[in-house]
Amino acid sequence: MVWGIGRASYRIGTAGLAGGTVPAMDPKLIARYESSSGAAAYRHKYERSWVRRLSNRRELGIVDRALARAGARGTLLDCPCGAGRLTPTLLRHADRVICADISQAMVDEARDALGPLAEGDAVSFLTAPASELPLEDGAVDTAICHRLIHHMAAPEERAAVFREMARVAARRLVISFSDDSTWKAKSQKRRGVDRRRSALMPEQLFAEAAVHGLTPLGEPQRLNGFHSLVAIAVFDATGTP
Numbered sequence: 001m002v003w004g005i006g007r008a009s010y011r012i013g014t015a016g017l018a019g020g021t022v023p024a025m026d027p028k029l030i031a032r033y034e035s036s037s038g039a040a041a042y043r044h045k046y047e048r049s050w051v052r053r054l055s056n057r058r059e060l061g062i063v064d065r066a067l068a069r070a071g072a073r074g075t076l077l078d079c080p081c082g083a084g085r086l087t088p089t090l091l092r093h094a095d096r097v098i099c100a101d102i103s104q105a106m107v108d109e110a111r112d113a114l115g116p117l118a119e120g121d122a123v124s125f126l127t128a129p130a131s132e133l134p135l136e137d138g139a140v141d142t143a144i145c146h147r148l149i150h151h152m153a154a155p156e157e158r159a160a161v162f163r164e165m166a167r168v169a170a171r172r173l174v175i176s177f178s179d180d181s182t183w184k185a186k187s188q189k190r191r192g193v194d195r196r197r198s199a200l201m202p203e204q205l206f207a208e209a210a211v212h213g214l215t216p217l218g219e220p221q222r223l224n225g226f227h228s229l230v231a232i233a234v235f236d237a238t239g240t241p
Ligand SMILES: C[S@@+](CC[C@H](N)C(=O)[O-])C[C@H]1O[C@@H](n2cnc3c(N)ncnc32)[C@H](O)[C@@H]1O
Pocket: 010, 011, 012, 016, 017, 025, 033, 034, 079, 080, 081, 082, 083, 084, 085, 086, 100, 101, 102, 103, 106, 128, 129, 130, 131, 145, 146, 147, 148
């Protein structure tokens, strides 16, 4: 797998929200994603131990199955792309992948991590917020938004992402969220664990998506089965809000 060789760190920008009108994600997290050290750290996060490598492999398998369920084809958008971890998996379904992230440091890491893949015509890069993408309506067949909205506590912030993803995706949206209905979520709540994520019940996610004409295709799939917080949902994006 191409992903995994090199440095890693994160960084994000406060400018990521449309016109600054929407409440933003945790600024400390944004700053981390936007720093070159943070982006380099993120790039290697999933290689640090055998547990992480195993869980990364399972996660990519679930993303792969979600894309198959979506029938993704043609051009796909990966936003946020982070350090390009999902790109090789997306290319199994697509002719072309647009990797977008609000953090220039992450985009640089992705370009470097993807090596020869990044040099061909199949992969292109954009530095832009998920809520304001410089793409035409219906520019991609499927948009995948993986590991972003669980950082967004404000419904308005998630709405801005749903709206933009529904606009640029001609057919499908694949989106991950922190699923509040899982055994692990309930157990953490009982124990008063500070989860530092914004969890949603699947019904709430579906209701927020429906406002933007997005219809769920089946039930969300959990990333790591029983011991999991994050799940992936597939939406039909052909409807109009
Ligand atoms: C947890 S990482 C996930 C990256 C990738 N999807 C993965 O699974 O490896 C979160 C990413 O979201 C990016 N990000 C944060 N806020 C964003 C926004 N409003 N628009 C686009 N990207 C954003 C960060 O820069 C970071 O790369």
